[in-house]
Structure formats: structure tokens, C-alpha cells
Amino acid sequence: MPVQVESAHRGPRISRLLLGLEFRRLRDERGEQLQETAKLLLISSSKLSRIETGQAVPRPRDLRDLIKHFGIEGTEAAARVRALAESAMEPGWWTELGIAMPSRLETFIEYENAAAEISSHEPIVFPGLLQTADYARAVVTDLTSTDAIDAPPIDDQVALRMARQEHVFDAPTPPVLRTAFPESVLARPVGTTAVMNAQLTLLAERSEDENTHVHVIPNSAGLYRAMEGGFTIFSFAIGQVPDVVNTESVLTNFFYTTEEVVAKHRALFNELGRKWLDRKESRDMIMSYRR
CATH class of the missing domain: 3.30.870 (Endonuclease; Chain A)
Structure with missing residues (x-):
């Protein structure tokens, strides 16, 4: 189930967790292993793992590549992850x-x-x-x-x-x-x-x-x-x-x-x-x- 964007105001840490959960959901829907997705995106498995567990926020280029990889460009899902990524960078x-x-x-x-x-x-x-x-x-x-x-x-x-x-x-x-x-x-x-x-x-x-x-x-x-x-x-x-x-x-x-x-x-x-x-x-x- 997609996460809700309106929950993002709860703070940067929660936004990071929600963003990671969303990317994990998208990866699971494609039936990909973490290592497989990381290889296709030309990033390390540890980096993708940190994003999915809410320990890191993807940089603009990584965010763009993730959206493109999961085929959600121009969709509500893309708007959702962009909003979460923006909220995750805002100070509490x-x-x-x-x-x-x-x-x-x-x-x-x-x-x-x-x-x-x-x-x-x-x-x-x-x-x-x-x-x-x-x-x-x-x-x-x-x-x-x-x-x-x-x-x-x-x-x-x-x-x-x-x-x-x-x-x-x-x-x-x-x-x-x-x-x-x-x-x-x-x-x-x-x-x-x-x-x-x-x-x-x-x-x-x-x-x-x-x-x-x-x-x-x-x-x-x-x-x-x-x-x-x-x-x-x-x-x-x-x-x-x-x-x-x-x-x-x-x-x-x-x-x-x-x-x-x-x-x-x-x-x-x-x-x-x-x-x-x-x-x-x-x-x-x-x-x-x-x-």
C-alpha cells in the first residue's frame, strides 16, 4: 500500500522512513532483489539499503534514476516520493x-x-x-x-x-x-x-x-x-x-x-x-x- 504524503509534515526522520518504505514497495512489486536493483542503477547495494531503511535521502540524481527505473514518471507515485524526499531534507x-x-x-x-x-x-x-x-x-x-x-x-x-x-x-x-x-x-x-x-x-x-x-x-x-x-x-x-x-x-x-x-x-x-x-x-x- 502506498504511503501517504500528508504524513510527511511529521518530521524529516519519518519522511525518510516513509520514502524508504515506498521504494521498497516499488522494488517488491517488480520482483527485484536489492542487489539487482542497485546494479541496474549503478549504485552500491549498501547505498540503496540505507535509502530503503530511511537512513539516507537519495540525492537528486539518484531520486530521478529511481523514479525512472520503477516506471512511475508523471504519476502520483512520483509526486509522492518527490514530496517525501523534499520533506526529508527540511529541518525540524x-x-x-x-x-x-x-x-x-x-x-x-x-x-x-x-x-x-x-x-x-x-x-x-x-x-x-x-x-x-x-x-x-x-x-x-x-x-x-x-x-x-x-x-x-x-x-x-x-x-x-x-x-x-x-x-x-x-x-x-x-x-x-x-x-x-x-x-x-x-x-x-x-x-x-x-x-x-x-x-x-x-x-x-x-x-x-x-x-x-x-x-x-x-x-x-x-x-x-x-x-x-x-x-x-x-x-x-x-x-x-x-x-x-x-x-x-x-x-x-x-x-x-x-x-x-x-x-x-x-x-x-x-x-x-x-x-x-x-x-x-x-x-x-x-x-x-x-x-
Whole structure:
């Protein structure tokens, strides 16, 4: 099934993935092996593979040759791939902020903006999309390593986090956000009492939004497998873009698209549903921690 051009506004990374999927579909329709197509186009197999997997955007000459090779000149399919190739070269909105950031953070933001559903387990602090500016500042101040050479300045990190919230929640079609965290996050002081009270109030207010599902895992739930670390699952309603899992720890930050890894984290998140409080119970517990 052809990918949809109107999905291209979701960001350059998603446009690259969609473009690659389209060329893979066209190649499969012709019954050609990747090596065969690459040879006919006089390009390396690795180059064509990078294009098909969304790791690279074809140069104008390669794009022209691909369109000609697949016999789609003058068709809607040609217009579709040209639009995707153009979108894949456009910078994301975050570049306008002029904030230097590590590539892993930029990748996270791209997936965050393209997702139809975001499911996360946050074992340490509240999710960035649900933080107040003051809470975010306290978090990044305490958790940013003094020897982190690629971390943006604290003011930039806070500004970026607020901008992320704006672009996600004010999007024409906001994603469904499902987040779960242990009760210990409610009890953990971050910043002053006033900062915590404002944060808890925002969290409770956001949890009333139709698309925002906030769940607390009470201490009474005991141990659960996911408590070993935080993770985020991005699901997309765009073509055949696969789900993506991001896992983060003090020393590592990885993205996975393999079905096995995604399925395991989906199972972990589903297990949380048997531990957490429902939305109203969670909201009541959140407000009970205000001081």
C-alpha cells in the first residue's frame, strides 16, 4: 500500500522512513532483489539499503534514476516520493531554537512529534511532557552530569522541554499519552515544596485531558518487572512505520525497532496495567501528596 504524503509534515526522520518504505514497495512489486536493483542503477547495494531503511535521502540524481527505473514518471507515485524526499531534507521545528543537542535527543523528539500514541514508564521523575518549568529546571540541575560534554545548558534544556510540550499538546491531532510511574516519584522531593505542589497540580490537571492517561503504581503493588528501568514506546498511525522503543539509563540510551524487543516492552507495559491505579484513583493519590 502506498504511503501517504500528508504524513510527511511529521518530521524529516519519518519522511525518510516513509520514502524508504515506498521504494521498497516499488522494488517488491517488480520482483527485484536489492542487489539487482542497485546494479541496474549503478549504485552500491549498501547505498540503496540505507535509502530503503530511511537512513539516507537519495540525492537528486539518484531520486530521478529511481523514479525512472520503477516506471512511475508523471504519476502520483512520483509526486509522492518527490514530496517525501523534499520533506526529508527540511529541518525540524526544534532547529529554530538554536539549541545544540545530542543526536539521541533529536531522534527522541522526532519520534515524539510523529507518534499517534506514546506509552512510558518513568521510575525516577515525572515524564518531561508533564513537567512544569520549575520542576524541569530542578530535575536537569540535579541530574545533568558536570562532565557531560554534549548536554545543552540548563536554560536551554528547560526551554526545549517546554517547547516539546507545546508542539505535542497543541498539535492538530495530539497523540494519546499513557504514562505510569511508581508512588515513590510522588514522594520524592524535587525543588522546593512550592515547586512540588505546582507540579502535582499540573499533573492532576493534565490527567483529566481525554488523551492523557496518568497512572500511579502504588507501593502496595509490590515488585514489578518494569521497575528496573524507564522506557518509552512510540506507536505511529503512518503507513507501515514500525513501533519504536527507547530505553534510557544513566549510561545508555538506545532505540529499538525489532519486533521482539518492541513486543517485550509492550508486554512489560501491559503488566503495569495490572498494577496501577485507574485514572481517578491516580489523580486522587497525586493530589494527596500536595503539602
